[in-house]
Amino acid sequence: MLRQLLLSMSRSARIRHLVERAPVSRTVVARFVAGASAEEAVASTRKLVDKGLLASMDHLGEDTLDVEQATATRDAYLRLIELLGDDGLTAAVEVSVKLSAVGQALPGDGEKVALENARAICAAARTAGTTVTLDMEDHTTTDSTLGILHELRSDFPETGAVLQAYLRRTEGDCRDLAGRDSRVRLCKGAYKEPESVAFQGRGDVDKAYVRALEVLMTGEGYPMVATHDPRLVAITEELARRTGRSKDTYEFQMLYGIRPHEQERLAAQGQRMRVYVPYGDEWYGYLVRRMAERPANLAFFLRSVATKG
Ligand code: FDA
Numbered sequence: 509m510l511r512q513l514l515l516s517m518s519r520s521a522r523i524r525h526l527v528e529r530a531p532v533s534r535t536v537v538a539r540f541v542a543g544a545s546a547e548e549a550v551a552s553t554r555k556l557v558d559k560g561l562l563a564s565m566d567h568l569g570e571d572t573l574d575v576e577q578a579t580a581t582r583d584a585y586l587r588l589i590e591l592l593g594d595d596g597l598t599a600a601v602e603v604s605v606k607l608s609a610v611g612q613a614l615p616g617d618g619e620k621v622a623l624e625n626a627r628a629i630c631a632a633a634r635t636a637g638t639t640v641t642l643d644m645e646d647h648t649t650t651d652s653t654l655g656i657l658h659e660l661r662s663d664f665p666e667t668g669a670v671l672q673a674y675l676r677r678t679e680g681d682c683r684d685l686a687g688r689d690s691r692v693r694l695c696k697g698a699y700k701e702p703e704s705v706a707f708q709g710r711g712d713v714d715k716a717y718v719r720a721l722e723v724l725m726t727g728e729g730y731p732m733v734a735t736h737d738p739r740l741v742a743i744t745e746e747l748a749r750r751t752g753r754s755k756d757t758y759e760f761q762m763l764y765g766i767r768p769h770e771q772e773r774l775a776a777q778g779q780r781m782r783v784y785v786p787y788g789d790e791w792y793g794y795l796v797r798r799m800a801e802r803p804a805n806l807a808f809f810l811r812s813v814a815t816k817g
Contacts, residue, residue: 514800515700519571524792536809540765540798541568542787546588549787552764553601560775561783562759563601564641565592568788569609575621578611582625584788589632598638602668604784605629606643607653623656630664641668641691641732646699647675647706654681665689668732672697673717674706682720686727693732693761694720698797718743725751725758732782734761736770755779763798 517523542552546567553563567584569577585603592598610629611621626642633640642657644650653669660667668691671678675697685692696713697706707713717740724731725747733744741760748758759780762771775781786794799806 510803510806511800512700514796514806515698518700518793518796518800527792527796537791537795539808540763540786540795541791542764542785544787544789546584546591546787549785550588550591550595550597552787553785554595554597556783556785557597557600559772561600561771561781563783563785564604564761565601566604566606566643566784566786567609568786568794569790570606570645570793571608571613572611573614575611575614578609578614578621578625581609582628585629586632589629589636589638592638593636598636602639602641602782603629603633604641604643606645607656608645608649612649612652612656619652619656623659626656626660627663630660630667634664634666639666639668639691640664641693642670644670644672644695644697647701650675650677650681666691668693670695670734671720672699672706673720674701674713676705676707676716678716679719679723682723682727686724686729688728690727690729691732692724692729693734694724695734696737698801714740722747725753731758732761733758734784736762736767738770741770741774766798 543549549565553565556563565588567581567588569581572578572581585605588603592601605626607622607626610625612618614621630640642653644653657667657669669685670693671681671685673694673696682692694717696717707716717735721731721733721744725744733740735741744760755778759782760774761782761784764783764785771781771783799809
């Protein structure tokens with residue numbers, strides 16, 4: 509119930525307006541968001557890289573409503589990639605992009621706008637020596653996002669996709685994307701979805717995750733296993749042993765600020781461990797989804813608002 513309520517809140521412009529103006533302490537946002545500016549976020553990311561971790565940086569923002577905002581988001585990514593290049597970080601750090609932030613939801617030619625903006629980001633990333641992964645949003649965007657991915661991959665085959673295990677279609681999508689050179693991030697899924705398209709219970713989602721993971725790990729692509737769930741981490745290690753995959757043929761991914769000790773433990777064992785690093789002012793939707801995943805985060809957030817800590 510609480511999860512459903514929070515996920516509805518994550519898309520509400522009115523509640524977003526109220527919360528963004530609430531006296532939320534910097535500490536609560538800073539636990540999950542690496543900085544307000546690209547410079548701050550790159551400095552936080554450097555600390556992760558110095559610990560042997562990889563990263564994927566996300567300029568926060570979604571549901572862009574006009575072309576100017578979409579262009580500004582594209583330019584923010586181009587600037588970020590330039591900074592990563594200047595800092596010599598592109599071998600360890602890539603970028604993650606939400607297509608809704610670069611125009612996908614604009615009426616009329618939104619998909620075309622998003623494709624062109626994403627193409628510019630992919631081109632800059634390739635020149636700088638890094639890659640782009642397209643985040644996945646709610647199920648109404650899945651076909652459009654996979655279509656744009658397909659277009660991008662004809663010029664930039666290194667572009668990564670995200671598939672959400674809670675969607676009933678995902679095992680099939682994994683089969684389609686398990687081919688050579690394909691980079692697929694598998695996550696459980698973070699949006700409020702109807703039963704007609706998505707498994708609802710935790711147990712069913714976990715089982716669907718394992719089925720999709722088996723497809724990716726036995727395929728020819730590069731699986732990116734995005735989960736903090738210790739059982740799924742153990743299952744991935746077991747599948748890697750069984751399929752004879754070496755540690756450089758797949759990677760784990762976790763979110764900035766979540767299970768940081770586990771991130772370092774896996775890296776110390778020689779696993780490729782990539783941290784998803786969000787930054788920027790538009791943290792509302794991202795933060796509310798993190799609360800929906802773990803009510804303890806909500807208590808932490810509310811305490812901090814109450815104390816203005
Ligand atoms: P689960 O929610 O079962 O959590 C397992 C354990 O991890 C918990 O018991 C707790 O210890 C810890 N944990 C998990 N979430 C926590 C939180 N918020 N705060 C504190 N502890 C927490 N989703 C999506 O729909 N589209 C996308 O593009 C992405 N991209 C993405 C990238 C990366 C790198 C990651 C790790 C995740 C995503 N997600 C996502 C989010 C994903 O779908 C999912 O909502 C979260 O990862 C939580 O699911 P877990 O697999 O961690 O399991």
